[in-house]
Amino acid sequence: xxxxxxxxxxxxxxxxxxxxxxxxxxxxxxxxxxxxxxxxxxxxxxxxxxxxxxxxxxxxxxxxxxxxxxxxxxxxxxxxxxxxxxxxxxxxxxxxxxxxxxxxxxxxxxxxxxxxxxxxxxxxxxxxxxxxxxxxxxxxxxxxxxxxxxxxxxxxxxxxxxxxxxxxxxxxxxxxxxxxxxxxxxxxxxxxxxxxxxxxxxxxxxxxxxxxxxxxxxxxxxxxxxxxxxxxxxxxxxxxxxxxxxxx
Amino acid sequence: xxxxxxxxxxxxxxxxxxxxxxxxxxxxxxxxxxxxxxxxxxxxxxxxxxxxxxxxxxxxxxxxxxxxxxxxxxxxxxxxxxxxxxxxxxxxxxxxxxxxxxxxxxxxxxxxxxxxxxxxxxxxxxxxxxxxxxxxxxxxxxxxxxxxxxxxxxxxxxxxxxxxxxxxxxxxxxxxxxxxxxxxxxxxxxxxxxxxxxxxxxxxxxxxxxxxxxxxxxxxxxxxxxxxxxxxxxxxxxxxxxxxxxxxxxxxxxxxxxxxxxxxxxxxxxxxxxxxxxxxxxxxxxxx
Numbered sequence: 001x002x003x004x005x006x007x008x009x010x011x012x013x014x015x016x017x018x019x020x021x022x023x024x025x026x027x028x029x030x031x032x033x034x035x036x037x038x039x040x041x042x043x044x045x046x047x048x049x050x051x052x053x054x055x056x057x058x059x060x061x062x063x064x065x066x067x068x069x070x071x072x073x074x075x076x077x078x079x080x081x082x083x084x085x086x087x088x089x090x091x092x093x094x095x096x097x098x099x100x101x102x103x104x105x106x107x108x109x110x111x112x113x114x115x116x117x118x119x120x121x122x123x124x125x126x127x128x129x130x131x132x133x134x135x136x137x138x139x140x141x142x143x144x145x146x147x148x149x150x151x152x153x154x155x156x157x158x159x160x161x162x163x164x165x166x167x168x169x170x171x172x173x174x175x176x177x178x179x180x181x182x183x184x185x186x187x188x189x190x191x192x193x194x195x196x197x198x199x200x201x202x203x204x205x206x207x208x209x210x211x212x213x214x215x216x217x218x219x220x221x222x223x224x225x226x227x228x229x230x231x232x233x234x235x236x237x238x239x240x241x242x243x244x245x246x247x248x
Numbered sequence: 249x250x251x252x253x254x255x256x257x258x259x260x261x262x263x264x265x266x267x268x269x270x271x272x273x274x275x276x277x278x279x280x281x282x283x284x285x286x287x288x289x290x291x292x293x294x295x296x297x298x299x300x301x302x303x304x305x306x307x308x309x310x311x312x313x314x315x316x317x318x319x320x321x322x323x324x325x326x327x328x329x330x331x332x333x334x335x336x337x338x339x340x341x342x343x344x345x346x347x348x349x350x351x352x353x354x355x356x357x358x359x360x361x362x363x364x365x366x367x368x369x370x371x372x373x374x375x376x377x378x379x380x381x382x383x384x385x386x387x388x389x390x391x392x393x394x395x396x397x398x399x400x401x402x403x404x405x406x407x408x409x410x411x412x413x414x415x416x417x418x419x420x421x422x423x424x425x426x427x428x429x430x431x432x433x434x435x436x437x438x439x440x441x442x443x444x445x446x447x448x449x450x451x452x453x454x455x456x457x458x459x460x461x462x463x464x465x466x467x468x469x470x471x472x473x474x475x476x477x478x479x480x481x482x483x484x485x486x487x488x489x490x491x492x493x494x495x496x497x498x499x500x501x502x503x504x505x506x507x508x509x510x511x512x513x514x515x516x517x518x519x520x521x522x523x524x525x526x527x528x529x530x531x532x533x534x535x536x
Contacts, residue, residue, distance in 0.1 A: 048423060050419065050422065050423060053419065053422055053428075057333055060330075060331070060332060060333055060334065061333055061334060083427070084422050084423065085422055085425050085426065085427035085428075085430075088422075088423060088424060088425030089425050093423065093424065093425075094423045095423075096419075096420060096423060100417050100419070100420040100423075101420070102412070102413050102416040102417060102420070103416065104416055105412060105413070105416065109403070109409060109412070112409050113409045113410060113412065113413035113421070113424065113426075114424050115406075116406060116409070116410045116413075116424055116425055116426050117424070117425040160424065161423070161424070163424075164424045164425055
């Protein structure tokens with residue numbers, strides 16, 4: 001469904017992504033694991049096209065020179081140079097790191113803004129779906145986004161991304177800074193979303209253990225390179241991986 | 249009583265001046281220094297259509313609305329979009345556009361005191377012993393209605409919500425498929441439309457003169473700075489504070505100090521609370 005090959009991203013002369021090739025099939029959950037600065041977020045930005053926006057802004061402000069190379073194919077269509085808003089319309093929706101919810105708007109407004117691309121009927125259906133997956137949001141509908149707890153904000157961010165009718169949802173570090181209980185809940189919800197909505201999900205995380213049970217396939221990034229990849233069981237059985245990423 | 253009524257009228261007028269400016273800045277972080285120029289331009293468009301083409305007054309106003317909104321959007325699409333995000337360049341470029349429009353109109357012969365627009369309804373009425381022109385009451389009513397409409401627009405319509413999302417976090421909005429370039433053009437078109445609406449309501453109260461373009465800009469900036477730049481609610485509140493302060497000054501000190509009040513308000517705000525009453529410019533506050 002989403003296929004990247006030879007992805008390279010440079011920030012000035014710093015290589016942030018080194019020849020990454022990855023693949024996500026329909027209805028799959030694909031994990032991307034790696035430490036800080038391994039290139040997870042850059043990969044997400046490259047897939048969703050946000051990197052093009054960052055590049056444009058940097059260029060205008062005379063900041064860092066960003067170079068992007070490689071091909072991304074989505075449903076067989078090449079995405080090179082396609083604007084991020086267009087990619088979102090095609091169905092690649094990013095739920096960004098640190099959630100970035102609209103802090104001055106209410107929960108309901110956040111979700112409605114997320115439904116910008118959806119038809120009114122679709123938006124209503126999805127809103128119901130989001131409330132069924134995250135019942136807490138239904139109760140907090142009128143609350144201002146900035147007053148939510150971290151876990152609630154993360155649910156809101158995922159719900160908002162769902163409102164944009166993704167075919168493939170990119171979750172960038174959804175578990176960051178959350179309690180183990182909340183992490184487990186979010187992971188369960190992620191799987192439910194995949195099962196019920198029939199969408200593909202790419203999920204990145206520093207720490208693989210909480211996420212690994214639900215992924216079908218995973219990649220391990222280190223300094224911008226994919227050092228390992230395999231199915232869940234392949235990675236589970238690999239002693240290096242267990243030591244380095246799972247803390248087992 | 250006089251103070252209350254004329255203070256309210258003056259405050260609504262100030263809020264009308266500032267609304268478009270606040271909206272454009274709030275959504276796309278563009279300090280649109282051409283705002284006052286668009287205000288005067290729309291007045292002259294109405295005047296020209298009314299007097300040379302001989303269209304009906306109401307239609308002329310609609311023509312000026314459409315023309316001003318399109319001109320604003322075009323200015324953004326063809327000039328300002330290239331320097332997006334560089335505030336100093338945006339100020340210089342939009343101010344240059346303002347100069348070009350205003351001085352261009354002066355050069356084209358729009359000067360002197362002979363350009364006036366008729367008021368909507370002639371006559372005056374008495375409220376609680378104070379004589380008020382009917383048109384001024386229309387200004388208050390229409391202004392309030394406009395704020396109400398804008399409030400509904402930004403909360404319940406798809407485009408309005410998208411604009412608010414973009415105002416809060418442009419990149420997060422982009423991830424949801426909200427194209428920031430398109431939205432910024434829409435915002436600029438709407439901001440210009442609001443300048444035109446303010447002009448249609450307020451210009452009949454006086455002459456259309458090129459200089460008022462600069463005054464409107466100064467007042468709009470004063471209101472936005474006091475209210476906290478980018479905050480619409482703050483802008484309305486600030487309009488009332490400055491509006492009443494101006495009327496009080498006129499009554500108790502002297503009419504010629506009226507213009508000073510707005511500038512004085514800017515200075516006081518920048519000294520006491522640089523981010524304004526409801527500003528989100530925390531970094532500015534920290535820096536100062």
